[in-house]
Amino acid sequence: DGGITQSPKYLFRKEGQNVTLSCEQNLNHDAMYWYRQDPGQGLRLIYYSQIVNDFQKGDIAEGYSVSREKKESFPLTVTSAQKNPTAFYLCASSIGGQGIDTQYFGPGTRLTVL
Amino acid sequence: GDSVTQMEGPVTLSEEAFLTINCTYTATGYPSLFWYVQYPGEGLQLLLKATKADDKGSNKGFEATYRKETTSFHLEKGSVQVSDSAVYFCALSSYSSASKIIFGSGTRLSIRP
Numbered sequence: 094d095g096g097i098t099q100s101p102k103y104l105f106r107k108e109g110q111n112v113t114l115s116c117e118q119n120l121n122h123d124a125m126y127w128y129r130q131d132p133g134q135g136l137r138l139i140y141y142s143q144i145v146n147d148f149q150k151g152d153i154a155e156g157y158s159v160s161r162e163k164k165e166s167f168p169l170t171v172t173s174a175q176k177n178p179t180a181f182y183l184c185a186s187s188i189g190g191q192g193i194d195t196q197y198f199g200p201g202t203r204l205t206v207l
Numbered sequence: 208g209d210s211v212t213q214m215e216g217p218v219t220l221s222e223e224a225f226l227t228i229n230c231t232y233t234a235t236g237y238p239s240l241f242w243y244v245q246y247p248g249e250g251l252q253l254l255l256k257a258t259k260a261d262d263k264g265s266n267k268g269f270e271a272t273y274r275k276e277t278t279s280f281h282l283e284k285g286s287v288q289v290s291d292s293a294v295y296f297c298a299l300s301s302y303s304s305a306s307k308i309i310f311g312s313g314t315r316l317s318i319r320p
Contacts, residue, residue, distance in 0.1 A: 198250035
């Protein structure tokens with residue numbers, strides 16, 4: 094079955110620690126995205142990548158980093174510089190990054206800072 | 208810039224009631240329009256989409272028509288079920304938004320048995 098997987102589903106982090114969230118897709122999509130969702134709110138774009146070895150900052154990139162070494166994978170690192178990291182993180186992908194494509198979402202990772 | 212405005216929730220209805228969730232947009236050019244649904248604790252699923260004016264997207268009994276003259280994409284369902292309880296997001300994507308999807312803030316729908 095084709096799709097997007099995110100792991101882990103729940104993640105707990107101590108203050109001051111970096112943590113990496115996994116996102117893998119086997120849809121052969123070129124473009125991948127990371128969003129943050131806070132309770133009762135919409136989605137905010139963190140980073141996106143239109144092609145391997147290239148990525149761009151979204152609206153709230155501070156305190157986050159990404160890499161895109163493989164087409165299938167787009168891991169997100171939440172660094173200690175992110176002051177309020179507790180949130181639900183969603184990864185998405187689309188066929189191509191040039192405009193109007195449907196985005197398909199993974200199941201999400203809920204990060205809690207203790 | 209491009210934006211999406213949808214009705215605030217929560218919306219609470221009885222089973223078999225008629226549903227409308229309003230969505231209006233602002234965009235340059237000709238965006239594609241989407242409705243996504245999020246069930247508790249899960250990611251977003253594409254519910255339906257429309258790519259040009261007067262197109263009607265439909266899925267699982269839900270419908271929405273792309274109205275360019277009123278810049279709207281209202282979601283409707285004739286008879287809701289308890290299983291429709293979720294958060295619904297209206298969204299758009301256009302060349303002017305550089306491959307990003309612009310989401311509305313979401314509308315929480317609760318259906319009473």
